[in-house]
Amino acid sequence: MMHEALLEIADDCLVLGHRLSEWCGHAPMLEEDLALPNMALDLIGVARGLYARAGELEDAGRGEDDLAYFRGEREFRNCLLVERPNEDFAQTMLRQLYFAAFMEPFWRAASASSDEVVHGIAGKAAKEVAYHIRHTGEWVIRMGDGTVESAARMARAVDALHRYTGELFESSPAARAAEAAGVLPVREEMRGDWDRVIGMIFTEARLVLPEDTHMHSGGRAGLHGEDLGHILAEMQSVARAHPGAVW
Amino acid sequence: MYSQGLIGADGRTGETETFLAAFQARIDAEEKIEPKDAMPEGYRRTLVRQIGQHAHSEIVGMLPEGNWVTRAPSLRRKAALLAKVQDEGGHGLYLYSAAETLGVTRDGMTEELLAGKAKYSSIFNYPTLTWADIGTIGWLVDGAAIMNQIPLCRCSFGPYARAMIRICKEESFHQRQGYEIMLTLCRGTRAQKAMAQDALDRWWWPSLMMFGPHDAESSHTEQSMAWKIKRFSNDELRQKFIDATVPQAEYLGLKVPDPAMRWDEALNGGKGGYRHGPIDWDEFWRVVKGEGVMNRDRIAARKKAWDDGAWVREAALAHAAKRATGKVAAE
Numbered sequence: 202m203m204h205e206a207l208l209e210i211a212d213d214c215l216v217l218g219h220r221l222s223e224w225c226g227h228a229p230m231l232e233e234d235l236a237l238p239n240m241a242l243d244l245i246g247v248a249r250g251l252y253a254r255a256g257e258l259e260d261a262g263r264g265e266d267d268l269a270y271f272r273g274e275r276e277f278r279n280c281l282l283v284e285r286p287n288e289d290f291a292q293t294m295l296r297q298l299y300f301a302a303f304m305e306p307f308w309r310a311a312s313a314s315s316d317e318v319v320h321g322i323a324g325k326a327a328k329e330v331a332y333h334i335r336h337t338g339e340w341v342i343r344m345g346d347g348t349v350e351s352a353a354r355m356a357r358a359v360d361a362l363h364r365y366t367g368e369l370f371e372s373s374p375a376a377r378a379a380e381a382a383g384v385l386p387v388r389e390e391m392r393g394d395w396d397r398v399i400g401m402i403f404t405e406a407r408l409v410l411p412e413d414t415h416m417h418s419g420g421r422a423g424l425h426g427e428d429l430g431h432i433l434a435e436m437q438s439v440a441r442a443h444p445g446a447v448w
Numbered sequence: 449m450y451s452q453g454l455i456g457a458d459g460r461t462g463e464t465e466t467f468l469a470a471f472q473a474r475i476d477a478e479e480k481i482e483p484k485d486a487m488p489e490g491y492r493r494t495l496v497r498q499i500g501q502h503a504h505s506e507i508v509g510m511l512p513e514g515n516w517v518t519r520a521p522s523l524r525r526k527a528a529l530l531a532k533v534q535d536e537g538g539h540g541l542y543l544y545s546a547a548e549t550l551g552v553t554r555d556g557m558t559e560e561l562l563a564g565k566a567k568y569s570s571i572f573n574y575p576t577l578t579w580a581d582i583g584t585i586g587w588l589v590d591g592a593a594i595m596n597q598i599p600l601c602r603c604s605f606g607p608y609a610r611a612m613i614r615i616c617k618e619e620s621f622h623q624r625q626g627y628e629i630m631l632t633l634c635r636g637t638r639a640q641k642a643m644a645q646d647a648l649d650r651w652w653w654p655s656l657m658m659f660g661p662h663d664a665e666s667s668h669t670e671q672s673m674a675w676k677i678k679r680f681s682n683d684e685l686r687q688k689f690i691d692a693t694v695p696q697a698e699y700l701g702l703k704v705p706d707p708a709m710r711w712d713e714a715l716n717g718g719k720g721g722y723r724h725g726p727i728d729w730d731e732f733w734r735v736v737k738g739e740g741v742m743n744r745d746r747i748a749a750r751k752k753a754w755d756d757g758a759w760v761r762e763a764a765l766a767h768a769a770k771r772a773t774g775k776v777a778a779e
């Protein structure tokens with residue numbers, strides 16, 4: 202059970218890191234061709250640490266690559282937000298900001314984890330996602346309060362993505378077990394920090410927070426949208442064509 | 449990554465003999481030429497062109513490897529490849545900055561690239577078809593780049609030489625990493641080893657072509673050598689590359705796809721070296737002139753990124769302008 206809670210966060214980080222890596226060589230400017238892989242590398246690094254730990258706790262002989270490359274879409278436990286397509290730079294930055302604004306307080310709280318490995322990952326990850334908030338927050342402000350077109354695109358991004366933010370704060374049964382054991386913090390407790398950070402950035406970006414949005418969820422139960430299957434088909438293609446091979 | 453075989457640099461220059469002699473004396477004394485120093489127009493033009501081609505090569509070079517980032521077969525490889533492609537972007541950034549010291553702009557250079565007026569290393573007009581291409585590119589393409597770039601660390605133009613020192617450290621890391629991918633494939637399953645051989649078969653000749661035409665056919669080499677922009681000829685560097693690489697292929701248990709390749713005691717001034725068979729220069733020129741499999745797709749991908757990103761860059765400028773005049777929210 203405990204390992205499943207770690208898998209949820211690991212899958213979040215891997216899928217979002219993968220999404221960012223899709224920008225590789227196609228960013229709006231060279232500086233972002235450096236910044237996007239930076240964030241992707243942070244996330245993939247965290248995913249690797251969590252997969253390794255999840256594998257140990259599961260104790261079934263599965264390592265990071267078994268977990269990343271040999272589970273199907275019904276077994277992936279990431280939230281729906283991170284699998285949303287990149288679309289444009291506005292949606293990519295907002296998706297990242299929404300996620301980082303949740304993960305920053307989450308990792309800060311997880312530094313008190315009763316699990317040594319999680320404790321170790323949390324310290325470094327908290328600093329990384331604090332930078333992600335800064336970087337993406339600045340972009341959301343620039344685009345929200347930039348040109349007529351960029352403001353319209355930011356508003357569309359909010360409309361497209363806000364409905365996936367509620368799931369961040371939901372604890373699955375696996376997560377609740379990890380929370381009870383003091384391994385991971387209670388997700389609902391991140392709401393205050395998240396509201397404050399997003400509120401501040403939206404004000405500066407002249408963006409309006411939607412009210413009464415229906416919040417979608419299901420990812421923690423392996424009930425995804427149609428995009429995840431395509432991400433996995435691509436990501437796992439080489440590994441699955443050569444089962445048992447070492448790379 | 450980039451290697452020589454600079455296309456169409458025009459080193460002609462029209463200064464007085466006295467000026468040119470004084471400049472040459474500085475070069476001969478191994479003084480570094482800095483951006484604000486007086487320099488012959490041909491020297492400036494050659495450097496702008498070479499550094500520009502080099503920078504564009506780094507940027508276009510992100511595409512063939514980026515093609516495998518989303519399919520890397522393990523998380524360790526995925527992270528390493530992402531970091532490598534990011535390094536190449538960083539190289540592009542330093543090099544554009546070095547070129548900008550000569551009075552051109554990054555945006556201007558980018559527009560020339562997208563308009564098809566500026567060249568980049570032709571090697572990137574070949575497609576990456578399997579995971580083994582990622583290993584092979586690191587091993588051969590970054591390997592060839594290092595052969596060219598180590599001497600560029602002593603290039604007479606200060607900003608270029610300094611950029612190269614930083615870049616070379618990373619390129620040699622890429623080369624080792626690529627070789628390590630190959631080693632893992634060659635020690636792996638039969639399918640993995642076949643994939644490695646296939647990639648070597650496809651990348652070998654284009655890698656040799658990275659050094660540019662034979663010395664006898666290479667125009668402008670002499671002037672670049674005299675100005676110490678270039679320190680070794682195309683053929684000298686190609687030979688060094690082959691001598692370093694053939695034993696590495698042997699160690700992998702792979703076969704270099706050149707039936708004529710043989711050890712020749714007479715090469716390298718009697719020290720011996722590997723003599724290669726004839727290079728298909730028709731293919732080289734065809735790809736340089738735009739008829740490689742990927743030429744159009746590479747430029748189209750860069751152009752799409754640039755065009756799709758226009759509104760983002762405009763938004764950043766517009767917001768910065770609002771900031772400068774205090775017209776922003778919540779402040």
Ligand SMILES: [Fe+2]
Pocket residue numbers: 449450506535536539615619
């Ligand atoms: Fe490079």
Ligand SMILES: [Fe+2]
Pocket residue numbers: 449536590618619622
């Ligand atoms: Fe490189």
